[in-house]
Amino acid sequence: MNALLPLIKREFQEDFKASRGGVFLLLAALVLSAFAVLLVSNTELSLLDNAQAVYLMAGIVIALAALVAVIRGSDGFAGERDRETLEPLLLAPITGRGLAAAKLCGLLCSWLALFILALPYVWAVGSAGQNLLPAVQYLFLTGTLMVLLFGGAALALSAKMRSFKSVLSLGLAALLLLGSPMVLGPSLRQSAVGRMLDLANPLAAALNTLDSVIIDSQGLSWQLARLTIMGCYSLAVLWFLRSATRRLEP
Template sequence: MIAALIGKEIKENVFSKKSLWIYFAVTLLFSGLALSFVSVKELSLLAQVEVNMTFMKVVLGISILVTIIIGSNMYAGERERETLESLLLSPLSKAQITFGKLVGLLLFWFIISLLSLPYFFALSMGTDIFVKALVFLYLICFPLVIGFAALSLGFSTILSSTKSSTLLSFILFLVTAIPMFLSTAMKKSGFAHIVDTVSPLSRSMLTLKDYFVNRLGFAVLMVDLLPVIIFLILSIALLLFANNKITLKGGE
């Protein structure tokens, strides 16, 4: 039964015409960046590992951003299209419905990550970076992706409009991305320092550097990822809480 829902989510969000346009736009972005690495003089002087790190940052940022936009639509969209009631009336439990949607959402992210692989392959040629990129993308960074997917789905469940849930997810993503816009000096103290220390996105970038450049061990990477794991737990807790709140009032 749940397979039917996952199948529907895949058709609706992963292989729909809208999704294909999104994939197209994403590849255009990836292509622009990859081409700049071989054509813009400043970027072409970068070490190969730096090139791949920069590309990884963009892949992560874009894929998560698009995923949360799709996730914010999943429940709120069903509510707006008035299809939610029929789903809730099916023999599937609310938790199963949410799980089906989460799987669909993660598959959407997976497709975007797959689209980035040919670029990584080209940019990491002659080095062992491609394998590292695979490990980082699908193992180290996966908790971050699940966390953001769960968060956007949670907002989509609580808020009845797609606009509100998309906006809230987007703002939260931007808040976690604040440290990226700040200088090193600013990140060393005050509020920026706190955000930098706890931001899952910022910590993932630190992990990226420690893994790609500093080649630090598993233990250090785990310490780096601690805020990401906490973020994942909190996001899933929010999703479970939101899941119990799914309801339709009389006459709604």
């Protein structure tokens, strides 16, 4: 445990002192700003009611969180191998699992920073409407689960595969695959296949949860099934990460 704290601190420092962390946050701020401007200035989007605008903004934040988690997770071990900085860490008296835990905490710190950055945007588009507080609460909850899921999976792959580019390509492909049912039309999503895809897809579960909370004003009991699905996926990914980092090699 003693060794974990400096590792988590270093992950956090790398996010905010090294250039890559600053770039991520700047890009996230640009995307959120552009989207917020669209929501208030575009003729059609500005006609959306308040809840729908909050839901769209929350969806963008979830997508950004998953994307950042995949990129940073892929970099976790494979990127350190590429930069040849992994070996000195392996020489220290830490287990592979300890390193993985620290890196996962680093991912959660990045998510926390993104969440704090997103709050003013969510407030700006949704302050006049209802469900803002539940929207923020569920955004935090589903975002955390998505970061654990996508970031953990990317970290586990990055422990096993040697090239950062390969892990990143695989992670982005998985993210696109899971995101693709989102672009199905409402009628297709209501079909049997669409429902099955929605049920099995953790990203869909996150967005449907936000939809249910923000637009339909439904309470926790309505969300339990989807939250359970996301939780199970996250636990499976954490188990995979644990076994992938049992023995880390330089």
